[in-house]
Amino acid sequence: MVQFVNVTNMARWIQRESVEKIIGTMIDYLERDFKRWEKFDKIARVASHTPFGVIELMPTSDGEEYSFKYVNGHPSNPARGFQTVTAYGMLADVDNGYPTFISEMTLLTALRTAATSAMVAKKLARPDSRTMAMIGTGSQSEFQALGFRAAMGIEDLVIFDTDPEAMDKFRRNMEPLGFRIRLTSSVDEAVDGADIITTCTADKAQNTILARHHVKPGVHLNAVGGDCPGKTELDEQIVRDSTVFVEFPPQTRIEGEIQQVEEGFPVVEFWKVLTGEEPGRRSAEEITLFDSVGFAIADFAALRCVRDLTAGTELQDSIELIADPEDPKDLFSLVGSLKPIS
């Protein structure tokens, strides 16, 4: 039997434990796996593009466990009542190839994306950062805000979205949790005085959400929304004037902000900052840019985190996904004439 965490149980778990507490634990899982980066089987995700969006498979393995995630990205979905991103994923035992765990990952992806951003910002943002500008207040935004509070104590948020209702929604969700939130009517206004800028928009196009003059010295940029070929959020000059940190360069060069610059453009693999092989922020004036596209190792860590933390509870169901005949060479026994018809 395969253990299964469905949407209701994932939501129940997050409510009980709180987003911030889970993100705190998830950062530990992420750091552990990012530090042993070289152990993993790594490939750029496998994407099927259509005019409406993209469907992707994101596999990885550390040689003992295998994971993959199914995830879509359809920017025009919300206008039709669907979410931009939905996901689910699984773990399997590499030794015999059997799936062991399957989970909803729409919520889990929001948690792991926020946890990854927060883990990175802890190393790259100025330690005295107080204010975060958030451009885009869609599905991921609340999780990002809670991640940054969990990791860095950020409570002052200045937000902008082209959809005023999305800003109202954000305020409605976050103010009861103690954040100080200022709504603005332009990117210019939102980024003014920000220590950290998070961009998280969903358009499938080469956009310039942030222009070069929006980014002052010393800022940490958490660029989450450029995650598809042809989908970027930043002025190319910002990329050129920043120190750029990435997850897995072969994937980020196809999908991230750095698709705007030449193949040889220097980037730092973030896992090397964790192991100490590369420095993080080097001065209070440096602009650091996390060109986040989301990588399979973060999903691997997130799946193991939820599997471990819900093990033995009623939050996991068993589902019968994998046939298990008594004699492994006799699959036919499950359907053959000697079996009583049920």
Add this chain to the structure above:
Amino acid sequence: MVQFVNVTNMARWIQRESVEKIIGTMIDYLERDFKRWEKFDKIARVASHTPFGVIELMPTSDGEEYSFKYVNGHPSNPARGFQTVTAYGMLADVDNGYPTFISEMTLLTALRTAATSAMVAKKLARPDSRTMAMIGTGSQSEFQALGFRAAMGIEDLVIFDTDPEAMDKFRRNMEPLGFRIRLTSSVDEAVDGADIITTCTADKAQNTILARHHVKPGVHLNAVGGDCPGKTELDEQIVRDSTVFVEFPPQTRIEGEIQQVEEGFPVVEFWKVLTGEEPGRRSAEEITLFDSVGFAIADFAALRCVRDLTAGTELQDSIELIADPEDPKDLFSLVGSLKPIS
């Protein structure tokens, strides 16, 4: 909600309908999709290899529906009480990226592999074929036998396996269904006089299950077991002396029997035989070889077949795999402070 066919329900369906009847219908689904081959997004499957085996993802899409299968191949599994191959898969709606259907595919893969072999043999084997030699009587073998009876009326089987218990198992499963079965103690004995030879063994190595002298003029070879880099079953000279038919050349050149020959070795894409662009068998003396490795489009067809044929019955359950917040931009509403804690 996503519709789900679990192992018990798949087995129940197959028992009620019978393997042969389902394979007959599945061949219609396969032919329909193979005939519109050019419509599909096609990539070689994404494999993660370890010393113990392989885990693979097999995605495809016709632009309207997307499918993928998770499947492992671990030749040393049966000795430890596990199956060599287990699988599950899903369908999704390309338009919005949402999964719609998920199914066990260990049994379904056995059905679709047999249906594919049978569909191909109908076009390539001599119409007067009466006897099939089967080398390897593991998990797939009963399904292959039933597929060939469904498509070609084959009832005379001569079998060989290095494991005598696997041969006994095959006879026990198949004799009650009306097959005439002869057990042999060597490949030489098994292939003597056979019109069709099916090889379906599981070793992860470059083997020569069939030598050149085993294959007489006019034979159709259904080579199922060579399906992994470094895993082949046939003497190279058999490949050279046959007309070779394949599913998707870029995948078969990596995984199939033709990995033994040079990159430019001529092969026929089987779908072109169905559309009439290429001839099938051209003479009673020709050796035809179906170098089968299994391709995603066959899984796509098999998933749609089981989805359609079990629709509206108690064989499908609903599972809550994908989060569905009322406001698609408000994923946080599923876990936020305004939601009563359950």
